[in-house]
Structures are given as structure tokens and as C-alpha cells.
Amino acid sequence: MKLSNEELINELRDRLLKASSSDDEQKMFQEVKRLGEQLKQSERLKSNFLSNIRNEITNPLSAVLGISDFLMQADEVDMKKLKRNAYLIHNEAFNLEFQMRNIFMAAELEAGMIEPEYGKVNVISTIKDVIASFEYKAKEKNLKVVEVHSDDPIAFTTDVAMFHLMVANIYSNAIEYSLPDQQIEISAELRDNHLLVYIKDMGIGISENDQKKIFERFYQLDYGTTKQHRGQGLGLSVTHAIIELLSGTVEIQSSKGKGSVFTVTLPSVKNDEEIDTQVEGWNEFLFGNDEVF
Structure with a gap:
């Protein structure tokens, strides 16, 4: 029985x-x-996750297929409509790719199949890449994004793919929970052989009770039929796991209605002078320096 x-x-x-x-x-x-x-x-939580992830995958795919089919069937499309549809396809494809990166990273972390691949990264360049990739989301809310640090390069040894995804998840979260016309600040600095990254928003904030839960897998501040925000409650749990894997820490300063500050601290890698790999940013990590066009 x-x-x-x-x-x-x-x-x-x-x-x-x-x-x-x-x-x-x-x-x-x-x-x-x-x-x-x-x-x-x-x-x-798993039941909520499966329901959410189905929408996160099928909705963008349906939108991309529908818009692209419309463009293929149309005899003529004026440039303004063409650009608008291209913009919609890009947004939906970007959302899907971003969610899939978190899903695959979560699966690899869960299976213990991933270890950091260290290289010397241009931190400022990578942060600018993240900001640029989410520019359309920030514009939708008319958010002002301010980089508090200088533009001088910060060379730091870390795993560039993990670092990029970590910053992207926190920054995306700041955009998602900001209100229109607000401001997001992001900065990075080296201090005592540690890299510190700050991401500050002025959004809805996080209660003290929720601060203890947001790094749990599948946990979301809102869910069900009243769910107002995209995502499947995976990004911050992946971020926390990445930070732990890189022997770092993350702290939150927040209260309801008063915004949030996420502070990530990563230690320098021992014997990093032996690591020669130079990585300027996420795009170069993916495609290298070769000119394709």
C-alpha cells in the first residue's frame, strides 16, 4: 500500500x-x-515552479513564432512596423535566453557538474555589458541607470560567465521591482583584495522576513493568479549558489517601500598571478576578438 x-x-x-x-x-x-x-x-514550490516555467518558455516562443509568421506572410511591411516587430522578437528571445541560462546553471549546480573557470576579467566592461543588454527593460519604465564608479578598468580574477549571470540576475531584479521614473545605481570597487559590487534600487523594497527567503529556490515575492512580475523564482537562488561557489557573500539592506541595496563581496583568488586568461567582457567571452562581419 x-x-x-x-x-x-x-x-x-x-x-x-x-x-x-x-x-x-x-x-x-x-x-x-x-x-x-x-x-x-x-x-x-516545485508545483508553482513548473506552472511558472511553462509560461516563461511557451509565451516568448509563441510570441516569436507569431510575429515572425506575420512578417513572412505580409506582402509589404513599412519600416516602422518592421522595426517594432523586430524589437518585440528581440525582447521575447532575450527573456527566453536569460531564463534558460538560469535553468541550465541551476541544473549544473544541483548536479555538482560545474566548477569555476577563472580568468582575469574587466569588471567595469562586464557591468556595462549587463546594463546594455537590459537597456530596453529599463527604458520601458523610464528608469535612470547611474554607474557610481569611474570608467577606469578593474581587473579581477573570477569566472566571467558566473560573474555576468550573477550581476545580470540582481540588476534584472532591481529593474523588475522598481517603479517607473525611478533610479538604479550600480558600482564596483576593489578593497582589501576583495571585489565589491553594489546594486541599489528605489523600488518596492523587501520585508525583513522575505529577505531570508528570496535566495531560496523557486521562492517569489508574488505568485499565483495575482502574480505581477515575470520570472520563476530561480534567478536569485542561482546567484546565491554562484556567490557561494566563488567563496563570496551577499548582503541585503532593504525595507518595504524604501528600495534595496544588494552588496556582493568576492575574494581574490589565491595565486591569481598564475592565471593568464584575459577576458574583457561577456561578448568577448562568447565570441572572442575575431571579426565576423
Whole structure:
């Protein structure tokens, strides 16, 4: 006979109580109960995730297919409409690619299949790449994006793919939870052999209780039929796992209605002078320096 999780917990409880009322077995019972609650919560989160991820993947794909089919069927399309449709295709494809990067990274982290591939990165260039890639999202809300640091290069040894995704997730989160016409600040600096990256928004803020949960996998500040924000509750959990893998830390300063500041601190890599790989930014990491066109 197959028992449900709740029935299994009740059965274990009854057996333990019948066997003995000793402190050790009472502690065991409490532990079983706690694990059971965690299991139920995990199942609920996974259910929400599967529902959300279905929309995050199928909606952009449907939009891209629909718009591209319209363009193929049209005898004539004026330049203004063509540019508008190209803009929509780009946005939907970008959203899909960004979500898939998080999904694949989460799967590799979960399986223990990934280790940092260190190279010397131009931090400022990488941050500018992130800002440029999300420019259309910031413009949709008329957000002012301010880089507080100077434009002088900051060379730091880290995994460029992980660093890029980490910054992109926090920055995307800042855009998503900002209100129109607000400002986002981003800065980076080297201090005591550590790299510090700050991303500050003036958006809706995060309650103290939620600050303890937002790095949990699949957790979202809003969900269900009242869900107002895109995403599937994976980006910040991936970010936290990346930071831990790079032996760093992340701190949040926030309160409801007063915005948030995310501070990431990454330590320098021991013997980084032995690492010769130079990486200027995300685009060069992907495509190198060869001219294609």
C-alpha cells in the first residue's frame, strides 16, 4: 500500500509514541515532523515552479513564432512596423535566453557538474555589458541607470560567465521591482583584495522576513493568479549558489517601500598571478576578438 507523505508521517508518529516516550524518540519524532513539513513546502514550490516555467518558455516562443509568421506572410511591411516587430522578437528571445541560462546553471549546480573557470576579467566592461543588454527593460519604465564608479578598468580574477549571470540576475531584479521614473545605481570597487559590487534600487523594497527567503529556490515575492512580475523564482537562488561557489557573500539592506541595496563581496583568488586568461567582457567571452562581419 502506497502512503501519502502525510499518512507516512502520521504512521511514523504513532509508532514512535507507542514505542516509547523517551526524550530521544520525542526528538526523533519532531525531526521527522520537521522534515515532512519541508517536503510539503518543497512540493508546493516545485508545483508553482513548473506552472511558472511553462509560461516563461511557451509565451516568448509563441510570441516569436507569431510575429515572425506575420512578417513572412505580409506582402509589404513599412519600416516602422518592421522595426517594432523586430524589437518585440528581440525582447521575447532575450527573456527566453536569460531564463534558460538560469535553468541550465541551476541544473549544473544541483548536479555538482560545474566548477569555476577563472580568468582575469574587466569588471567595469562586464557591468556595462549587463546594463546594455537590459537597456530596453529599463527604458520601458523610464528608469535612470547611474554607474557610481569611474570608467577606469578593474581587473579581477573570477569566472566571467558566473560573474555576468550573477550581476545580470540582481540588476534584472532591481529593474523588475522598481517603479517607473525611478533610479538604479550600480558600482564596483576593489578593497582589501576583495571585489565589491553594489546594486541599489528605489523600488518596492523587501520585508525583513522575505529577505531570508528570496535566495531560496523557486521562492517569489508574488505568485499565483495575482502574480505581477515575470520570472520563476530561480534567478536569485542561482546567484546565491554562484556567490557561494566563488567563496563570496551577499548582503541585503532593504525595507518595504524604501528600495534595496544588494552588496556582493568576492575574494581574490589565491595565486591569481598564475592565471593568464584575459577576458574583457561577456561578448568577448562568447565570441572572442575575431571579426565576423
